Amino acid sequence: MDYRIDEIDRRILYHLAVDARGTAAPKIAEEVDVTPATIRNRIRQLEEAGVVRGYHAQIDYEAIDGRLTMQFTCSAPVDTQSDLARDIGRVSGVVRVSELMAGQQNLLVTVVGTDTDDTARIARQLSDLGVTIDREAIVRDEAFYPYQQFGPEDGPPQTAIRDFQSVAGGAEVVEFTVSEDAEITGQTLAEANRTGLLPDEVLVVSIERGDARLTPNGDTTVEAGDVVSVFSPETFPEQLVEAFECGDEAADGTHR
Template identity: 65%
Template sequence: MTYRIDEIDRTILYHLAADARNTSAPMMAEEVDVTPATIRNRIRQLEENGIIRGYHAHIDYEATSGKVTTQFTCTVPVSERSAIAADARATHGVVNVRELLAGQDNLLVTAVGEDTDDIDRVAHDLSELGATIKREDIVRTESFHPYDPFGPNPDSPPSAVRDFQSIVGGAEVVEFTVSENAGIAGTTLEAANRDGLIPDDVLVVSVERGDDLITPSGATRIEVGDVVSIFSPESFPEELVASFDAQTPSTE
């Protein structure tokens, strides 16, 4: 089953792509109004599902005694592309390999060498593997930026809704985060139903709290930072959002 990412996951991916070393779970938790334990749990899920595949240092090899970084644009037989890519990764000096869905120029290989003779040796090794080198380019600089759609949108007001999924037949599954001062915070599901915070025709499917995924019952007490998934047989009632969104505390 494909892992479905929500707003919490997108925020994590954005910040880790921007600066994984200096971004902490509490920093991300504050942005999406959940607990740091929930962030750590989501990171583990993203890793286990192969969405986060590793953490890598961005190294300026030229600054380490003037090494040369070169990108080779290669053509390989489509049927052998993955095998040649695997062999290329194992070649001494190769630091990055990209397979492209193209008939021509379908393999990009980045290598670091001590000098031009070392780069020539890498080129020879790639040719021996069956790669036809079309271009060799010296990499001057390289920079990265996180994927903007995963980042914060200053034009959108904060919302308790974290994910929304339509199901065949008109049913919907909505994921909420319990905001501070939300009406449902500190309330059991039984009391929330009695007080009209949760309508009779919807079902609380799960409550994610830090590392724990709670199977809810009437006695389950909802806490600030919980991620609550709710099933509605029809379009979910708009008033349900108010139960999870932050409410202005009374000054009386």
């Protein structure tokens, strides 16, 4: 099953792709207006779901005793492609194997050799495993870039982040990050309902606070930094959007 991510998760993935080692939870938390504990909890969830599969160093092998980095474009039988990819990964000198959705040239193998004799040895071992090397090239340089669609949008920073998900029948589920000066901040859900901030037809499904995921009831108080999931059976009422965003934004009539 696909793992659904929201805007907070996207921003986390963006920063991890930019610099996983140098990215601190408080930095992301400040950008998306949640607590650092929420960011750490989200990272753990992304890891457990297999979205974040690991953290790897980007190494310039050429700077180490003049080693060579080469890429082999190989063809493998489709029915044994994955098995061969695993076997190739055990060959000394292989640092990366990519499986491609293609009938031919369906494996990309990146290798590091101490010299040309060593890379020739790796090529022979690949051939012995049963793959055909169609092309080989020395990797001159390699750069990695974050996925821009997960990055921050241009323009002034927003005080609240919300993520819409449409469900069957026109209903919507929205995740709000509660602003410090939002109308609902400091109120219990029962109070918010009495004052009209939470219409009768909507349901607060969960509240994520730091490392905890709360099951809300009428006595639950909404706090700044909470990530609140709200279900609406119809199109989201504008008054609900205003309740979770800061007073200035609501007064100006501008929303994200």
